[in-house]
Amino acid sequence: xxxxxxxxxxxxxxxxxxxxxxxxxxxxxxxxxxxxxxxxxxxxxxxxxxxxxxxxxxxxxxxxxxxxxxxxxxxxxxxxxxxxxxxxxxxxxxxxxxxxxxxxxxxxxxxxxxxxxxxxxxxxxxxxxxxxxxxxxxxxxxxxxxxxxxxxxxxxxxxxxxxxxxxxxxxxxxxxxxxxxxxxxxxxxxxxxxxxxxxxxxxxxxxxx
Amino acid sequence: xxxxxxxxxxxxxxxxxxxxxxxxxxxxxxxxxxxxxxxxxxxxxxxxxxxxxxxxxxxxxxxxxxxxxxxxxxxxxxxxxxxxxxxxxxxxxxxxxxxxxxxxxxxxxxxxxxxxxxxxxxxxxxxxxxxxxxxxxxxxxxxxxxxxxxxxxxxxxxxxxxxxxxxxxxxxxxxxxxxxxxxxxxxxxxxxxxxxxxxxxxxxxxxxx
DNA sequence: CTATTTATGTGAAAAATATCACAAAAGACT
DNA sequence: AGTCTTTTGTGATATTTTTCACATAAATAG
Ligand SMILES: NC(=O)c1ccc[n+]([C@@H]2O[C@H](COP(=O)([O-])OP(=O)(O)OC[C@H]3O[C@@H](n4cnc5c(N)ncnc54)[C@H](O)[C@@H]3O)[C@@H](O)[C@H]2O)c1
Ligand SMILES: NC(=O)c1ccc[n+]([C@@H]2O[C@H](COP(=O)([O-])OP(=O)(O)OC[C@H]3O[C@@H](n4cnc5c(N)ncnc54)[C@H](O)[C@@H]3O)[C@@H](O)[C@H]2O)c1
Numbered sequence: 001x002x003x004x005x006x007x008x009x010x011x012x013x014x015x016x017x018x019x020x021x022x023x024x025x026x027x028x029x030x031x032x033x034x035x036x037x038x039x040x041x042x043x044x045x046x047x048x049x050x051x052x053x054x055x056x057x058x059x060x061x062x063x064x065x066x067x068x069x070x071x072x073x074x075x076x077x078x079x080x081x082x083x084x085x086x087x088x089x090x091x092x093x094x095x096x097x098x099x100x101x102x103x104x105x106x107x108x109x110x111x112x113x114x115x116x117x118x119x120x121x122x123x124x125x126x127x128x129x130x131x132x133x134x135x136x137x138x139x140x141x142x143x144x145x146x147x148x149x150x151x152x153x154x155x156x157x158x159x160x161x162x163x164x165x166x167x168x169x170x171x172x173x174x175x176x177x178x179x180x181x182x183x184x185x186x187x188x189x190x191x192x193x194x195x196x197x198x199x200x201x202x203x204x205x206x207x208x209x
Numbered sequence: 210x211x212x213x214x215x216x217x218x219x220x221x222x223x224x225x226x227x228x229x230x231x232x233x234x235x236x237x238x239x240x241x242x243x244x245x246x247x248x249x250x251x252x253x254x255x256x257x258x259x260x261x262x263x264x265x266x267x268x269x270x271x272x273x274x275x276x277x278x279x280x281x282x283x284x285x286x287x288x289x290x291x292x293x294x295x296x297x298x299x300x301x302x303x304x305x306x307x308x309x310x311x312x313x314x315x316x317x318x319x320x321x322x323x324x325x326x327x328x329x330x331x332x333x334x335x336x337x338x339x340x341x342x343x344x345x346x347x348x349x350x351x352x353x354x355x356x357x358x359x360x361x362x363x364x365x366x367x368x369x370x371x372x373x374x375x376x377x378x379x380x381x382x383x384x385x386x387x388x389x390x391x392x393x394x395x396x397x398x399x400x401x402x403x404x405x406x407x408x409x410x411x412x413x414x415x416x417x418x
Numbered sequence: 419c420t421a422t423t424t425a426t427g428t429g430a431a432a433a434a435t436a437t438c439a440c441a442a443a444a445g446a447c448t
Numbered sequence: 449a450g451t452c453t454t455t456t457g458t459g460a461t462a463t464t465t466t467t468c469a470c471a472t473a474a475a476t477a478g
Contacts, residue, residue: 046427055425197283204375238456264457267444
């Protein structure tokens with residue numbers, strides 16, 4: 001089975017292809033995609049090979065066709081709906097972001113315990129947490145985003161699982177455990193910053209060669 | 210040299226240790242840290258071994274001491290200052306987040322081309338983009354965050370490099386290339402969501418075993 | 419129509435990363 | 449003081465991931 005980094009790369013190829021398409025490009029070479037995704041050309045071709053995606057020898061790949069094939073792999077052939085729990089700074093930023101819609105991702109509703117965030121008339125409605133269960137079940141939602149404070153994250157995870165959510169992006173700085181039948185990706189900005197700090201310092205020291 | 214995932218894990222161990230410390234725990238075992246970071250105990254010990262971090266056979270590790278050692282590795286023994294370019298939804302969320310301060314990370318200023326975002330009296334001041342160069346040089350800032358729209362990202366990267374910034378977290382959905390002497394981490398929410406969509410669908414299909 | 423060029427597709431090789439498994443150290447118990 | 453128990457620390461081993469390198473197919477040119 002494909003691994004996580006492989007799928008990240010597919011997303012990046014896709015991103016590049018969308019831009020090329022917008023510029024009316026017809027063909028693209030593994031070399032080009034490699035540049036866009038910051039990997040080697042061999043990696044690009046190997047990734048495609050894994051999913052049986054093929055181009056034309058000598059002619060490279062047709063942008064339109066390749067995009068379609070990647071879309072199929074990534075489940076972008078249909079709109080994917082997410083709900084957001086925790087409508088604070090991050091939650092709001094996500095709900096306001098217009099870029100998702102262009103990519104077959106839709107954040108359909110927000111949920112919060114704070115009644116002052118409640119607004120069922122908004123373009124993307126914000127409901128009370130108690131309404132989560134019914135909403136998810138009625139609308140067959142499979143995906144959720146956790147953007148509540150750390151101490152509430154585990155509890156929200158359990159609630160989401162109960163309602164039937166199967167894939168979660170977690171912004172709380174707690175490493176949530178993947179239950180049996182659910183995929184979780186923990187994103188921690190602080191960890192990202194610490195990574196940058198470490199590698200910046202290391203390369204500075206290493207440079208004295 | 211340590212790799213990226215290894216440093217991510219160190220951050221996670223650190224996060225867990227901070228919580229244990231707050232609860233007045235004195236000792237911790239590799240098994241405990243493994244649980245917190247969702248890895249194996251052998252991995253934890255191997256990671257420590259790589260940095261010459263050692264505990265007491267039989268006695269595990271002393272929380273306080275271990276924390277200090279990890280802090281040293283991660284550069285958390287002194288405050289690390291970041292600037293943020295692009296004070297929109299994401300930029301604002303970051304600048305408002307109080308959690309960074311507790312972890313020796315400080316976002317010291319924001320910069321934006323939009324004059325209406327400008328506010329040099331705010332707790333964290335927001336300056337005009339033109340002021341970036343002097344500010345970074347005068348204050349010896351090494352780290353930056355890019356949270357401008359995708360079309361502006363490359364240009365901001367180049368500007369940051371010129372001013373002397375050496376480590377960057379990029380939120381724009383463009384895979385920026387690492388220049389020679391600079392570390393860049395590209396974070397793309399859409400890619401993260403696509404990852405979740407893919408693996409949720411795959412595990413659903415795989416489950417029919 | 420044949421030769422040449424060029425980019426793909428993919429096994430084989432190499433490199434990177436994670437796991438195993440167990441000797442060694444140190445506290446606990448008698 | 450000696451034995452037992454438990455957990456670390458780390459070479460050896462296994463697995464995963466990436467890169468290499470080249471045969472193969474298609475397009476172009478002569
Ligand atoms: N803002 C940042 O830049 C940033 C940086 C790093 C990490 N994070 C993490 O991301 C998460 C969200 O951050 P934020 O800045 O948006 O926080 P925030 O405090 O602005 O918003 C949190 C929201 O969650 C709601 N909430 C609290 N408990 C809830 C519950 N049980 N159920 C439903 N809603 C609940 C609150 O009412 C609030 O609206 C936090 O875990 C934070 O640690 C944020
Ligand atoms: N908000 C989200 O949830 C989300 C999700 C995915 C990706 N992103 C990406 O993160 C980045 C920031 O998103 P956002 O929602 O905060 O956008 P935003 O539009 O709210 O804010 C962008 C800010 O950048 C400023 N800006 C524009 N050009 C600039 C320049 N050349 N120099 C300095 N400032 C400049 C604008 O004035 C604005 O204040 C974007 O690249 C976006 O694609 C955001």
